[in-house]
Amino acid sequence: MTTFEPSTWKKAGEVMNTAADDMYRSAYAVITAQPLTAKSSSPIDAAAVAGDALCNVPWHQLVAAANEGMTTTATKMVATGTDYAATEEAAASTRFWS
Secondary structure (H helix, E strand, O other): OOOOOHHHHHHHHHHHHHHHHHHHHHOHHHHOOOOOOOOOOOHHHHHHHHHHHHHHHHHHHHHHHHHHHHHHHHHHHHHHHHHHHHHHHHHHHHHHHO
């Protein structure tokens, strides 16, 4: 049987938030990469620019979506752990004083 521990849930959310931050920081080169521009009208330059457009933009979107998804989930986990801990504390206090 698995038991729900608010402190563990909160800690896991904090770990996930740190992982999201680490992932985003490690993707700095992708985030700051500038798209290629053609220096001439050669077909080789055009092919390089087209290939970059197919690669660079999706990677920007992927990194941003991954970071947003991880931080959103982490925030919810921390809030859930905090809320449940407060609820349990209030219930314990009520039982103690009753």
